[in-house]
Amino acid sequence: xxxxxxxxxxxxxxxxxxxxxxxxxxxxxxxxxxxxxxxxxxxxxxxxxxxxxxxxxxxxxxxxxxxxxxxxxxxxxxxxxxxxxxxxxxxxxxxxxxxxxxxxxxxxxxxxxxxxxxxxxxxxxxxxxxxxxxxxxxxxxxxxxxxxxxxxxxxxxxxxxxxxxxxxxxxxxxxxxxxxxxxxxxxxxxxxxxxxxxxxxxxxxxxxxxxxxxxxxxxxxxxxxxxxxxxxxxxxxxxxxxxxxxxxxxxxxxxxxxxxxxxxxxxxxxxxxxxxxxxxxxxxxxxxxxxxxxxxxxxxxxxxxxxxxxxxxxxx
Amino acid sequence: xxxxxxxxxxxxxxxxxxxxxxxxxxxxxxxxxxxxxxxxxxxxxxxxxxxxxxxxxxxxxxxxxxxxxxxxxxxxxxxxxxxxxxxxxxxxxxxxxxxxxxxxxxxxxxxxxxxxxxxxxxxxxxxxxxxxxxxxxxxxxxxxxxxxxxxxxxxxxxxxxxxxxxxxxxxxxxxxxxxxxxxxxxxxxxxxxxxxxxxxxxxxxxxxxxxxxxxxxxxxxxxxxxxxxxxxxxxxxxxxxxxxxxxxxxxxxxxxxxxxxxxxxxxxxxxxxxxxxxxxxxxxxxxxxxxxxxxxxxxxxxxxxxxxxxxxxxxxxxxxxxxxxxxxxxxxxxxxxxxxxxxxxxxxxxxxxxxxxxxxxxxxxxxxxxxxxxxxxxxxxxxxxxxxxxxxxxxxxxxxxxxxxxxxxxxxxxxxxxxxxxxxxxxxxxxxxxxxxxxxxxxxxxxxxxxxxxxxxxxxxxxxxxxxxxxxxxxxxxxxxxxxxxxxxxxxxxxxxxxxxxxxxxxxxxxxxxxxxxxxxxxxxxxxxxxxxxxxxxxxxxxxxxxxxxxxxxxxxxxxxxxxxxxxxxxxxxxxxxxxxxxxxxxxxxxxxxxx
Numbered sequence: 069x070x071x072x073x074x075x076x077x078x079x080x081x082x083x084x085x086x087x088x089x090x091x092x093x094x095x096x097x098x099x100x101x102x103x104x105x106x107x108x109x110x111x112x113x114x115x116x117x118x119x120x121x122x123x124x125x126x127x128x129x130x131x132x133x134x135x136x137x138x139x140x141x142x143x144x145x146x147x148x149x150x151x152x153x154x155x156x157x158x159x160x161x162x163x164x165x166x167x168x169x170x171x172x173x174x175x176x177x178x179x180x181x182x183x184x185x186x187x188x189x190x191x192x193x194x195x196x197x198x199x200x201x202x203x204x205x206x207x208x209x210x211x212x213x214x215x216x217x218x219x220x221x222x223x224x225x226x227x228x229x230x231x232x233x234x235x236x237x238x239x240x241x242x243x244x245x246x247x248x249x250x251x252x253x254x255x256x257x258x259x260x261x262x263x264x265x266x267x268x269x270x271x272x273x274x275x276x277x278x279x280x281x282x283x284x285x286x287x288x289x290x291x292x293x294x295x296x297x298x299x300x301x302x303x304x305x306x307x308x309x310x311x312x313x314x315x316x317x318x319x320x321x322x323x324x325x326x327x328x329x330x331x332x333x334x335x336x337x338x339x340x341x342x343x344x345x346x347x348x349x350x351x352x353x354x355x356x357x358x359x360x361x362x363x364x365x366x367x368x369x370x371x372x373x374x375x376x377x378x379x380x381x382x383x384x
Numbered sequence: 385x386x387x388x389x390x391x392x393x394x395x396x397x398x399x400x401x402x403x404x405x406x407x408x409x410x411x412x413x414x415x416x417x418x419x420x421x422x423x424x425x426x427x428x429x430x431x432x433x434x435x436x437x438x439x440x441x442x443x444x445x446x447x448x449x450x451x452x453x454x455x456x457x458x459x460x461x462x463x464x465x466x467x468x469x470x471x472x473x474x475x476x477x478x479x480x481x482x483x484x485x486x487x488x489x490x491x492x493x494x495x496x497x498x499x500x501x502x503x504x505x506x507x508x509x510x511x512x513x514x515x516x517x518x519x520x521x522x523x524x525x526x527x528x529x530x531x532x533x534x535x536x537x538x539x540x541x542x543x544x545x546x547x548x549x550x551x552x553x554x555x556x557x558x559x560x561x562x563x564x565x566x567x568x569x570x571x572x573x574x575x576x577x578x579x580x581x582x583x584x585x586x587x588x589x590x591x592x593x594x595x596x597x598x599x600x601x602x603x604x605x606x607x608x609x610x611x612x613x614x615x616x617x618x619x620x621x622x623x624x625x626x627x628x629x630x631x632x633x634x635x636x637x638x639x640x641x642x643x644x645x646x647x648x649x650x651x652x653x654x655x656x657x658x659x660x661x662x663x664x665x666x667x668x669x670x671x672x673x674x675x676x677x678x679x680x681x682x683x684x685x686x687x688x689x690x691x692x693x694x695x696x697x698x699x700x701x702x703x704x705x706x707x708x709x710x711x712x713x714x715x716x717x718x719x720x721x722x723x724x725x726x727x728x729x730x731x732x733x734x735x736x737x738x739x740x741x742x743x744x745x746x747x748x749x750x751x752x753x754x755x756x757x758x759x760x761x762x763x764x765x766x767x768x769x770x771x772x773x774x775x776x777x778x779x780x781x782x783x784x785x786x787x788x789x790x791x792x793x794x795x796x797x798x799x800x801x802x803x804x805x806x807x808x809x810x811x812x813x814x815x816x817x818x819x820x821x822x823x824x825x826x827x828x829x830x831x832x833x834x835x836x837x838x839x840x841x842x843x844x845x846x847x848x849x850x851x852x853x854x855x856x857x858x859x860x861x862x863x864x865x866x867x868x869x870x871x872x873x874x875x876x877x878x879x880x881x882x883x884x885x886x887x888x889x890x891x892x893x894x895x896x897x898x899x900x901x902x903x904x905x906x907x908x909x910x911x912x913x914x915x916x917x918x919x920x921x922x923x924x925x926x927x928x929x930x931x932x933x934x935x936x937x938x939x940x941x942x943x944x945x946x947x948x949x950x951x952x953x954x955x956x957x958x959x960x961x962x963x964x965x966x967x968x969x970x971x972x973x974x975x976x977x978x979x980x
Binding site for chain 1: 436643656811828867
């Protein structure tokens with residue numbers, strides 16, 4: 069019994085060459101414009117609503133922090149008790165707080181303190197954590213063991229608890245002091261992420277290839293390992309920038325953060341507002357909403373950046 | 385084998401419903417599948433696919449990556465990844481259209497009537513569950529086991545059928561305790577657990593060593609023949625497909641270009657793509673004489689150029705140790721003497737266990753030739769390459785480069801050595817830094833070794849791109865924009881930018897599709913003749929060895945078991961292990977029958 073007779077649907081079939089033209093094997097696709105990792109991440113990002121919304125809010129926030137005078141003409145420290153808890157009037161859209169200060173103006177001027185602490189703390193944590201994590205991950209061995217234990221010691225202290233204790237030591241509570249204290253307990257997270265990222269990149273074939281080309285250890289670390297290990301650190305830095313702003317507000321709320329007499333801050337205002345929480349909750353609402361929106365924006369931005377930088381989530 | 389099958393629980397014709405052998409089991413008609421890109425456009429992955437599988441038959445879909453072969457297979461069990469969906473045509477399984485089924489009906493069909501053996505044995509078993517649990521799960525999900533004791537008993541039997549000895553004990557083990565081959569056998573046991581009528585095997589053995597691959601495919605063949613299961617085999621390997629299947633379906637860019645009887649297609653390919661595929665398949669190349677003549681010519685030219693260069697004093701020995709030149713054999717660029725590498729394995733009791741990755745290996749590499757080091761995973765071939773490249777230090781023995789012991793090098797000599805010996809690695813997706821543009825990647829070695837100024841370096845980059853047949857416009861691109869084969873060309877260009885004497889290719893073509901593989905192998909030969917290169921070619925694939933190597937070293941468990949000229953190894957293998965390797969080449973039987 070011949071097979072072809074039995075399986076009538078399986079006779080020989082050859083496709084029409086016109087319908088299935090033969091292409092050149094492995095031809096370079098030049099239809100798309102050239103672009104690297106970062107350029108492609110940017111192309112992905114700029115189409116994402118999450119990124120657009122969060123970056124608009126953050127840009128606005130930065131503008132407010134840099135030039136508060138443009139957005140609010142009232143002096144936030146000019147308070148008149150006769151206006152205590154007065155509702156919104158012309159020129160004072162959010163009304164007045166218990167001390168009779170203009171809430172709108174205080175919310176606007178409070179942005180600078182929050183943004184400065186957030187940016188400064190993040191910069192310090194990325195520098196300290198990045199260097200320690202990269203050294204530990206790249207060189208390994210005893211250096212890694214020592215650095216990893218040191219990291220763990222700092223990591224074991226909860227951020228806020230450590231900050232509360234340390235802040236007692238500083239009578240002069242400025243933005244720099246708060247940022248430094250937060251950074252001391254914030255860097256281990258960056259160090260851990262950096263170390264893991266460096267370890268995964270270290271064993272890549274292009275790193276071995278660079279070594280075989282004659283590149284020194286330092287050159288390999290700086291030119292190949294670090295640029296490839298950076299993306300997860302950027303994501304964590306963005307998210308924790310929001311977290312540090314929240315932490316600063318918490319410290320100020322507790323009265324051990326920024327000095328309320330010299331610096332206008334959202335945390336300090338929330339603290340003040342709780343006195344009149346029952347009678348006038350709106351006083352609390354405005355600084356709290358500004359804080360929430362800011363922290364949320366940074367978390368959203370971090371999420372969007374994570375998706376754009378993760379090659380697995382992106383199709384070619 | 386027959387004992388296992390005839391024991392209780394095994395299928396016998398009586399407990400299976402009657403199937404008309406002349407009615408198609410699976411019939412795909414004009415199937416269109418497309419994916420939606422993140423820009424919202426539809427990208428077709430399979431277009432107008434027709435194929436038919438009869439009960440008990442083995443049909444193979446052959447194609448390179450991106451040909452739509454896996455897409456077609458996944459459409460049959462409705463497991464298309466991501467945004468993939470069937471946009472036209474029919475998939476008839478026993479006369480019922482799968483594309484119109486509800487989810488419930490489809491779930492009933494999966495496993496029970498259509499089994500799947502997935503591609504990657506390493507990621508397809510859940511690492512937190514014991515093997516026994518995972519096999520029982522397949523039985524219970526399809527209502528094949530009455531209770532847990534019954535499931536356990538059947539699971540043990542299934543593992544036994546799949547060729548795993550001591551099944552009772554295996555049930556209590558976790559996937560990480562299994563080798564790749566054992567995992568794949570487990571996946572086969574799971575795929576066949578519910579006695580499906582059709583088994584879809586998606587590249588079931590491509591992640592395994594050739595000898596294991598052959599054992600498992602042999603076993604699968606007997607098992608499915610005994611059970612009367614039809615098999616739809618998805619593979620990139622034409623030799624393997626022709627050897628295992630009666631009917632072949634060749635796919636190219638989402639379309640079926642040719643289908644028919646396997647032997648007929650091999651003997652007389654009609655479509656130009658199939659012809660190209662048959663001509664490129666390394667395992668099927670009956671053109672040994674032709675290849676040999678080509679090699680002889682390449683080697684003659686390469687030797688002339690290399691020897692001339694060596695006499696010019698351009699070699700390392702002249703740079704760093706002029707006195708050594710007199711003693712060096714001019715023809716042997718590399719001499720490996722009693723090379724041994726011992727690794728200490730931690731966590732094995734108080735004393736660290738020792739593992740000899742490379743065990744007393746000696747051979748020489750003649751200038752301008754290609755020496756292949758062949759072995760399966762764990763044979764120590766890659767460790768050997770790393771020691772030659774001075775990326776690992778030997779425990780004992782030495783590597784002589786141009787007659788100079790590599791181990792005695794200081795920093796300066798090592799830097800000079802790096803310029804003469806360059807690697808090309810296996811993974812085309814990992815060997816180029818994703819943050820470097822192509823230009824920067826190829827320029828890096830020149831900049832490191834301070835060769836020329838900016839302008840002359842750019843000229844060299846252009847020349848290298850031209851040599852590897854890529855347009856110079858790719859300079860501005862990044863690795864993720866290129867295909868695997870193109871990246872491998874870039875890696876070659878980078879390795880050759882410094883005009884090395886020796887290039888160590890560690891599985892350099894193993895990850896590429898056959899047509900691209902052939903292109904790269906041809907390119908390597910061409911460059912060898914033009915630049916007088918010497919290759920040390922590390923590979924697991926004997927079929928590739930025949931295309932490129934002049935001399936072959938066969939390694940097993942760290943030891944060199946056979947070393948001879950390529951023809952001698954293929955025609956008169958001296959060792960049993962070499963013979964096993966040769967027989968394991970997919971389609972090996974087909975060549976001998978066609979060749980002699």
